[in-house]
Amino acid sequence: MSASLKPTAPAERAGQQPTIAYDGVVKRFGSLTVLNGVSAEVYKGEVVCLIGPSGSGKSTLLRCTNGLETVDGGRVLFDGGVVPSDQELIRRVRQRMGMVFQNFELFPHMTALDNITVGPTTILGEKAASARERGLALLDKVGLRQKADAFPSALSGGQQQRVAIARALAMNPEVMLFDEPTSALDPETIGEVLNVMKRLADEGMTMLVVTHEMTFARRVADRVLVFDHGRIVEAGPPEQIFENPQQERTRDFLGHLGWNG
Amino acid sequence: MNLDWGIIWQYRWDLAHGVGITVALTVLTMLIAVPGGIAIMMLRQSRYRVLRGLGTAYVEFFRNVPLILLVYWAFYVLPILTDIQFSAFTTGLVALSLNVSAYNAETIRAGIASIRKGQLEAALAMGMSHSQAMRKVLIPQALRRILPVLASTWVSLFKDTSLVSVIAVGDLAHTALQIRSQTFRVLEMLTAMAAIYWALGYPQAKLVDWIHRKYGVTE
Ligand SMILES: Nc1ncnc2c1ncn2[C@@H]1O[C@H](COP(=O)(O)OP(=O)(O)OP(=O)(O)O)[C@@H](O)[C@H]1O
Ligand SMILES: [Mg+2]
Numbered sequence: 001m002s003a004s005l006k007p008t009a010p011a012e013r014a015g016q017q018p019t020i021a022y023d024g025v026v027k028r029f030g031s032l033t034v035l036n037g038v039s040a041e042v043y044k045g046e047v048v049c050l051i052g053p054s055g056s057g058k059s060t061l062l063r064c065t066n067g068l069e070t071v072d073g074g075r076v077l078f079d080g081g082v083v084p085s086d087q088e089l090i091r092r093v094r095q096r097m098g099m100v101f102q103n104f105e106l107f108p109h110m111t112a113l114d115n116i117t118v119g120p121t122t123i124l125g126e127k128a129a130s131a132r133e134r135g136l137a138l139l140d141k142v143g144l145r146q147k148a149d150a151f152p153s154a155l156s157g158g159q160q161q162r163v164a165i166a167r168a169l170a171m172n173p174e175v176m177l178f179d180e181p182t183s184a185l186d187p188e189t190i191g192e193v194l195n196v197m198k199r200l201a202d203e204g205m206t207m208l209v210v211t212h213e214m215t216f217a218r219r220v221a222d223r224v225l226v227f228d229h230g231r232i233v234e235a236g237p238p239e240q241i242f243e244n245p246q247q248e249r250t251r252d253f254l255g256h257l258g259w260n261g
Numbered sequence: 262m263n264l265d266w267g268i269i270w271q272y273r274w275d276l277a278h279g280v281g282i283t284v285a286l287t288v289l290t291m292l293i294a295v296p297g298g299i300a301i302m303m304l305r306q307s308r309y310r311v312l313r314g315l316g317t318a319y320v321e322f323f324r325n326v327p328l329i330l331l332v333y334w335a336f337y338v339l340p341i342l343t344d345i346q347f348s349a350f351t352t353g354l355v356a357l358s359l360n361v362s363a364y365n366a367e368t369i370r371a372g373i374a375s376i377r378k379g380q381l382e383a384a385l386a387m388g389m390s391h392s393q394a395m396r397k398v399l400i401p402q403a404l405r406r407i408l409p410v411l412a413s414t415w416v417s418l419f420k421d422t423s424l425v426s427v428i429a430v431g432d433l434a435h436t437a438l439q440i441r442s443q444t445f446r447v448l449e450m451l452t453a454m455a456a457i458y459w460a461l462g463y464p465q466a467k468l469v470d471w472i473h474r475k476y477g478v479t480e
Pocket of ligand 1: 029034052053054055056057058059060061
């Protein structure tokens, strides 16, 4: 599937409501301003990659999206509504967004399958049998059906992360947030996780991905946002960012990574 | 000095009955005080300040009052407060449960604090409420981690149940002391009492050591 088949540039989306919109988002930790007026949109079916140096605020933006952090200024909108800070109201939003963490954060006292079914049964009140059936199908989808009864400690990093993706998908989210999903992995298992993500993207999942995997961003992203010091310094399709970056900061950052177009 | 060890054999069924009461007190107290500890810990994490204060007050009070005082207090005050005359056994059970719940609340709190933040965040990010995250994700992990501490509490509790003998609960200590005062066989009965507590307590302590090795935090 070619990225050009998707209407991706915001200009082409005129009139359509973005799935996620950041409107001048400011976030401070004490005297440190971590997000300094971030504005961006993510449209349905888009894959948007966030890249940028360590500490530039990428994770923080992701965490503001599902309310794990509250914003100090500006707004985060999901499906046209402001993401609430009320602990009860935010749950509705979170149920519609899946999140995948750098350290997987699988629940170690549950099997792979139970990790996947605990959300639907606890939060959505789905019947155990039906959750189990869907859970097995999701494990199938990430290539781990045979590991249904394995505990996380018996799985490799790549396998754990694939279970974590299945766990997030079990809630039938409209958006998936990934925070450096492959950064904690051994090089040989990175590929299997990226493949699962690529397939998800091909199925049309809306994805916001913080990553240091430039090859993935280049291949899969519809748009790339370059972060530096709490701001988006450049945004554009991967062809622009990786082959013809407009900003000095982008060139610097990619240069440091040894990326040369 | 003439010793009559036969006295122990003679009273074996009374002593056995006392052992039964001691074991029952220990088991029932723990059955109450683990959920009790969880409840008080949850109270301390409530978003309402009054409830938080109540939880803290509970823990600070019951942890710092000598258990024997609590036993007397339950014996004299509980019937007045509730207008119900409890049996000595129930009174002892209440006093022990109040005390051990306070300890367990702190243990469980420490256990939960030791779980890395990402676990709670993963649960919340799925859309769980705080109490669902507690129930499904944090408490089960915490209980596993604090199993060694709970086991140590268990062994202390087993010995501390002897304190309820002061209100005539027919536990092992009370039974042995009763026999002592009826027969004037002080040395024999105290020795027998020590031997029985030790014989029952030692395997428990060994079991605790084993639990420590098996379930000690490895992360
Ligand atoms: N809870 C917090 N309290 C204080 N400072 C924080 C907190 N979370 C993040 N920060 C700081 O905010 C800044 C941005 O952090 P963030 O994790 O968003 O960066 P990042 O772009 O994801 O970096 P990385 O690539 O290393 O993951 C950093 O300087 C970090 O130390
Ligand atoms: Mg980060």
